Amino acid sequence: MDWLLVITLFLAFFYLGLTIALSLFPAPSALAESSKLRVAVLIAMRNEENFIGDCLAALEKQTYPAGLYDVFVLNDGSTDHSPMIARQFAHRNANFHLIEIKDHYAGLRGKMNVLAQGLQKIDHPLVLITDADCVVSQTWIERMTRYFSPEVGMVGGFTSLFPFGKLMITQPEHSFFARIQALDWAYLQAMAALNSNAGKPISILGNNFAFRLEAYRQVGGFERIGFSVTEDFALMEAIRKQTQWKIIHTIDPLNAVYSHPLPDFKSFFQQRLRWIAGGKKMRPWGYFVTLFSAVTHLTTLIALFFNFTYWAVWLAPTFLMAADFFVLFAALKKLNLRQLLKYFPGFEMFYFFYLIVFSVLSAAPLKVEWKGRRHS
Numbered sequence: 555m556d557w558l559l560v561i562t563l564f565l566a567f568f569y570l571g572l573t574i575a576l577s578l579f580p581a582p583s584a585l586a587e588s589s590k591l592r593v594a595v596l597i598a599m600r601n602e603e604n605f606i607g608d609c610l611a612a613l614e615k616q617t618y619p620a621g622l623y624d625v626f627v628l629n630d631g632s633t634d635h636s637p638m639i640a641r642q643f644a645h646r647n648a649n650f651h652l653i654e655i656k657d658h659y660a661g662l663r664g665k666m667n668v669l670a671q672g673l674q675k676i677d678h679p680l681v682l683i684t685d686a687d688c689v690v691s692q693t694w695i696e697r698m699t700r701y702f703s704p705e706v707g708m709v710g711g712f713t714s715l716f717p718f719g720k721l722m723i724t725q726p727e728h729s730f731f732a733r734i735q736a737l738d739w740a741y742l743q744a745m746a747a748l749n750s751n752a753g754k755p756i757s758i759l760g761n762n763f764a765f766r767l768e769a770y771r772q773v774g775g776f777e778r779i780g781f782s783v784t785e786d787f788a789l790m791e792a793i794r795k796q797t798q799w800k801i802i803h804t805i806d807p808l809n810a811v812y813s814h815p816l817p818d819f820k821s822f823f824q825q826r827l828r829w830i831a832g833g834k835k836m837r838p839w840g841y842f843v844t845l846f847s848a849v850t851h852l853t854t855l856i857a858l859f860f861n862f863t864y865w866a867v868w869l870a871p872t873f874l875m876a877a878d879f880f881v882l883f884a885a886l887k888k889l890n891l892r893q894l895l896k897y898f899p900g901f902e903m904f905y906f907f908y909l910i911v912f913s914v915l916s917a918a919p920l921k922v923e924w925k926g927r928r929h930s
Contacts, residue, residue: 559867562857565850566873572846573877577884579751582802584700591702593623593695594678594767598668600630602686603639605814608723609686610643610650618695625650627686628672630665636686660777665760666785670776678767683786685761688713689721689812697809698764707769707799708790710746710755711762712806715739715815718889719807730900732815735822737894737901741878743805744885749843750803755794756840758803760786762811769799782835783828791835807889826912848913850874851906875902 595613599606606627613625627640629652637652644650653675655668662670673681682698684690691697694711701709715736717723746757763786773779773792782788793799816822836844854870861867879898886892 556861558853558857559861559864562850562853562867562870563873565846565853566870569847569850570873570877573748573881576745576748576752577880579748579753581747581751582701582706582804584697584806584808585703586700588618588696588699589702590619590622591680591699592678593618593680593682593699594676595623595625595682595684595695596669596672596676597625597627597684597686598630598665598672599627599632599636599640599686601632601634601636603632603634603636605687606636606639608689609684610640612689612692612694612721613650614643614647615692616690616695617693618699620647620649623649623695624676624678626672626676627652628655628668629653630655630668662776662781664781664783664785666776666781666788669785673767673770673775676767680764681767681770682764683760683762684811685813687814688761689723690762691719691721691808691810693808694811697806701802701804701809702764702766705798705800706802707797708758708765708793708801709763710750710758710801710803711764712743712747712804712810712885712889713739713759713762713813714810714889714891715813716891716894717812718810718891721812723812729815730897731819733894733897734901734904735815736891737882737897738905740885740889740891740894741882741901741905743803744881745843747803747805747885748881749839750801754837754839755790755801755803756836756843758786758790758801760784761813762809763790765789765793766799769793769797772797772799783831787836791837794837805885805888810889826908827915830912830915844913848909852910852913855906855910874906878902878905 629637640652644652653672655671658667659671680699698709749756773796779788779792790801794801816825857867857870886894
């Protein structure tokens with residue numbers, strides 16, 4: 555057994571052990587009752603006529619009292635019929651509002667600019683964020699508010715790329731690539747939740763998260779944070795570094811949302827480049843977890859190439875797959891989406907290679923695209 559194989563087996567075994575160790579930390583629990591604070595739901599919208607109707611229809615049917623939440627649709631220069639659709643909802647719901655975003659503000663661009671302007675117009679204690687192409691669960695607002703115990707300043711929810719529960723989705727996507735993406739998102743969010751449970755939050759998803767307005771203002775808002783293509787991550791890091799608020803990540807079907815998977819690999823590639831660009835400012839623990847995973851997968855691939863016929867070399871990918879399956883099974887069980895596990899072999903091969911590719915690309919300066927606009 556040569557030195558490469560020994561190193562590979564050690565890394566893979568440690569990878570499995572780290573996953574199991576993180577799973578031992580307790581997950582956050584929801585409060586028995588909601589605090590019934592006033593809530594603002596912010597939705598950045600740019601040319602979403604195919605999806606905004608489903609999004610707002612789900613927000614009409616919330617279990618949270620209509621008098622305690624307002625929905626603000628922030629129109630970012632849409633050139634399709636999405637403003638007209640949003641305006642129809644605003645006409646029939648007194649707590650729905652359409653706000654036109656005109657110019658860049660304080661050097662901000664993209665979604666961060668949109669949300670910053672929207673946040674200037676509210677005074678609600680709690681802010682919930684989702685995207686125009688998402689469909690929230692009927693209990694989304696109420697369940698989100700129940701995670702805000704006195705010490706919690708930010709809550710991340712789960713986003714599924716596969717329909718769950720009783721959501722009414724007009725155009726669900728059922729292709730093989732869509733299911734692979736669904737597993738990929740589930741895995742990444744499950745790992746984010748495990749790290750958050752251990753007191754080391756490393757990411758949050760911008761289409762399903764909430765925060766106290768007090769925490770947002772305490773860090774100076776997006777104006778003080780400065781432009782980032784991943785405004786969700788930038789805000790999380792600011793709250794983590796500059797305040798004493800606790801940040802939690804939940805895997806709970808009652809505050810989960812559905813998001814449409816991307817239609818092709820080009821879109822997927824652009825999305826991940828944006829995530830990488832924004833994630834370059836992550837905490838050292840986040841770098842360790844990401845780099846360790848990439849090195850372990852790369853080393854395993856090299857060891858397989860040189861020792862393909864040796865039985866011991868296959869222990870490494872077995873350890874890796876066992877760890878990933880363990881994480882996915884626990885998350886999908888909570889959401890009653892275990893049927894996705896039959897696509898696990900395809901996801902594992904996909905994840906194995908894209909993790910290595912994107913880890914290499916992360917070292918380069920990146921230009922990314924969001925809603926037809928390019929950002930450095």
